[in-house]
Amino acid sequence: MFRTFLRGAIAVAASALVFTSTAQAVDTTPGPDSDKQFFPIASYRVGPYAASGASIWAGIIDYYRYINEVEGGINGVPIVWQECETEWTAEKGIECYERFKRGLNGAPIAAYFPNGAPAAYALSDRAADDKIPLVTMAYGRTEATDGRVFPYIFPVMVTFYSEASAIVNYIAEREGGFDKLKGKKIATVYHDSAYGRETLDPLALFAEKYGFENIQIPVPDPGSEQSSQWRQVREQKPDWVFLRTWGVSTPVAIKSAQRFGFPVDRIIGDVWASSEEDVIPAGDAAKGYLALTPYPAGADFEIHKRLKQHIIDTGKSDLRDAKAFGSVYYNSGLVNAVISVEVVRQAQAKFGNRPITGEEGQWALEHLKLDDAALEKAGFLGLVQNLQLTPADHEGGGAVRVQQWTGENWHLVSDWVQADRAALRPLIDAKSAAYAKEHGITPRDIGTN
Amino acid sequence: MSEINLPAAAEPVDSIGLKALGAAAAVGLLLAAPFLASEYWINAIIVPFLILSLAGLGLNLLTGYAGQLSLGAGAFMMVGAYATFSLQLRVPDLPLPLALVVAGLIAGAVGLAFGIPSTRIKGFYLIVSTLAAQFFFEWLFLKFPWFYNGNSSATIALSRGLSFFGLEANGPHGRYYLTLGIVALLTLLSLNLIRGQTGRNWMAIRDMDTAAAVIGVPVFRAKLQAFAVSSFILGIAGALWAFAYLGSASVQSFGLTRSYQILFIIIIGGLGTIRGAYLGAAFVSLLPLALDWLFQHLFSGHVDAGLLQNIQKAIFGILIIWFLIKEPEGLARLLGLRRAQGARRRLFPS
Known part of the structure; x- marks a missing residue:
């Protein structure tokens, strides 16, 4: 039995030699719905x-x-x-x-x-x-x-980069111009995961460009207890808080902000902290909360x-x-x-x-x-x-709209806010080039398209 | 003394012939499977089933044979996957099969380290210690960007895909044969281990460690051996799960739910059996799909889709409970596949 097994294993190795993969479009299986x-x-x-x-x-x-x-x-x-x-x-x-x-x-x-x-x-x-x-x-x-x-x-x-850029542009709009950003403090309270860390690089870029102070405060998963983070917010007294949490950590953040006396209408939630499900559990504390979204x-x-x-x-x-x-x-x-x-x-x-x-x-x-x-x-x-x-x-x-929670429903407070995608592009190109290098991909030539 | 009923010393010749024929047919079927089954079956059902079986096998050596409870299966799989990624990225000259072996050895060493407390603590207390491994590695691999090469999504994927000795194994056939080959080899290794002195030591410890020590079984060494071998297999299973099945992985792919899943596989399949791992993996991975297919054909469009999904979950849970009531020793026993070996198959020493 084992010898048969062993022989099988050798045969496996041998037959693996035969098959190599090639990139090919998959065919659609035939059927009666081919007109749909x-x-x-x-x-x-x-x-x-x-x-x-x-x-x-x-x-x-x-x-x-x-x-x-x-x-x-x-x-x-x-x-x-x-x-x-x-x-x-x-x-x-x-x-x-x-x-x-x-x-x-x-x-x-x-x-x-x-x-x-x-x-x-x-x-x-x-x-x-x-x-x-x-x-x-x-x-x-x-x-x-x-x-x-x-x-x-x-x-x-x-993308998350565009989101970070759009929020800076929205804050500039509220403050009355990009020159007003200088010396302002923007704190990002983020879920400490791959999703949450996505905006670190673009925010650092814009902080340097516009001269605002970039404060980053991570919230460990799942974020059901955020006293230390919001105590930190209170100590630093930022002008705006960019809230990049998700799931249970969003209503907890909004409630903690209220507890520590940070005004909720200076908190702007990101795409994944912008639904009814994020604010209703926070009750009255969420009244006035801002959130950006590509689908208001x-x-x-x-x-x-x-x-x-x-x-x-x-x-x-x-x-x-x-x-x-x-x-x-x-x-x-x-x-x-x-x-x-x-x-x-x-x-x-x-x-x-x-x-x-x-x-x-x-x-x-x-x-x-x-x-x-x-x-x-x-x-x-x-x-x-x-x-x-x-x-x-x-x-x-690369655009989002900002909406505000009235306590019962969302109310749109901005038109489309466009991200500064030209400024982001070098960052993105560096990332994609690193990926291409790691995976041995030769970037496609798209000159003629 | 006139008549002694001796049991047949050897099986009848035709029976051996039949067995060999059956084995040959099974091997033939396994090898031909990619040509008989559709791509969907290979990519989405057979490959993950084989890898889960391998993981179940790894944990079964530790929990089923050596009697050491562990909830760290996901962690050791994670170590294997991240080690393979690092080796392929940073030691590009190392061919994939060797990288898998080295990754397995690293996972084995990690398992050894987390197995040391088992010399002092038992049962549920040991679970806590292995649980620590689970949380520690989830934190470690997310905390330091070095482990995922600093990419923004914190996911790992093999830079050159699944290739070894100049061969590509990225297609469904390649993935299947790679997985099948490794699973077959490691199953063989495990079978030989448990039938030898090592396995006997493990089972002696499982059944009663004090007695085992009295008759001269080196308890400390055997326990650590079990942790190391189990983690070695789990590490390779983790690498396969990440790269032969998922394609890219993150710590979430090996979270606590994965550890539970592997533990359920061996409990449902049968603790202390090799077949149990396969049966359990089949139960855990195939039954939900079968239920889904059945419901899709019977009720789709007539019943609320959310309700339908939740009912499936409930039925799956009820089936698990039913099977375990019917046969607490798992599917391997229930299906009558386990040969009566006389050895006791109890988890806790009495």
Whole structure:
């Protein structure tokens, strides 16, 4: 028996010699739905983040349903979708990706939204091998903005670097100009994790550029006790606090700030500390809290009127709690969905009005352009910023809006605040060059595109 | 003295032939699997199943055979993964298989260090000591950027992918054969270990360490051996998990839930059996997928998706409890695969 085993092992080694991998686009499995476009939804309905998830998936599904039933599909191509549970983990996320990468019953996928940082990191090499673009909205690798090194990863809209730059620009706006930043103190209270540390470099850069004092205060995970951090804030007396926490650490931070007498309307939360779920647990302490977001809350945008008429009022919505209509997470679902739909539309303009494959989706993402006219047509003006992606720039936007919590709902207090992306680019290029060097990647030549 | 019923000294010839045939068929099937199964099956089901089995095997040597309870499986896997990453990055001349072995040895040394308290403490107290390893390494690998080469996402990925001796193993076939080869070799190693003096020492300690010491088993050495060998295997399993399955990993990939998962694998599969690790891994990794598939086909679109996911979790939990009530000694016993060996399979010495 063992000898057989041993022989087996030798045979394994021998046969491994035979197989080498080559990067090849995966084929879509044939099936009856080959005239449709497939959008997988990598959702998390169980696990620690399930509470925020439900509204996201409802937003996505409501929008797809609206496109199918009211607009008759994307230029006539109907959408099919299917959910897969990731529990916000890498291994389940990989399983979902592998399940869906060849499409569903013949309907191909144009882009994959991993909806979770662990899965997004784990999938980056696989997706490039399979030639399927990964879209990570407001999270993921910042340096993937550099499309020369990361042709198949798209941190669309806003990266953590852009977020840091936008907040400096917003504070300058509130203070009355960049020259007023000199001598001001901006403290960043951040979750001590990879996510939290992302803004250290860009803030150091802008502190030097504008002459404000850059104070960094880490909060160890999970951040359910922050007295020492906020005591530090009180001692240093910063003019503004940039709050980069997430999950339970956000309401705890807001409450601790109140306890230590720091004014809540001088705290600006980041993308992942900007939802109803972040402020409601903090109760009255959160009244006046500011937060930046690429998908603001609100149910008065044009798309909401259309959805209300065709989906919500007709009882077709996936939303279980009607109050969540227009919440930050519901709107983020809508924004995710509209990007996926617009990618297909962009590709159809070049390849024809038919279902789009991953390779075509990658081309479309690199040439995605959403201006005011396109956004108005889609009903997303004000909810989605103008986007223009290029093969070298996979972010394409870099703007956020600032909203303020009134105690009952979010109220927009700024227009789009644009990040200083030109200043960030050298930092990003250095990071992507280091990645390319570590992984032996020769950056793609995009001169002719 | 007229008639003594001697047990058959050797098995009948045709039975041996059948066994050999069966083994050959199994090996053939394993080798041909990539051509029979779809890419989804290999990438998303078979490879993680094999790696989890290997991790279960590693922990089973320590907990199932030597009777030392441990919640540090995730930590030792983490050490293996980060060591492999560092070796591949900083010693580029070292081929991958050797890097895996060295990473395993590093994990083994770490396991040895965290196993020292086991000479003084037992049972639940030992769990606390191994739990310390879990928290310590999560902190260590996140605190010092050197360990993840200072990249902004704090994740590790092999710089040259899975390649050895000029061969690429990045495709599904490459990953599968690499994993299968390593799992087969280490299973063989474990089988031989537990059937030899080392394994007998471990089992003697598990059953009653005082008695073992009295009959001359070197308790201190054997316990440390168990920690080292177990961590060696876990370290290699961790490296495979990070690079042959996930592709890139971070400390979260080897968190406390991973340690629990590995412990559940061996408890469900059967403590103190080699097969148990495989059965347990199959239960933990395949059953949720099967449930998901079943529910997707039966109820999709009719029942709220969130409710559906939570019901699956509940059913999975109920099945675990049911199996353990039905057979507390695990699937290996339940399925009647374990040969009666006379040896007692109890975790705590009485």
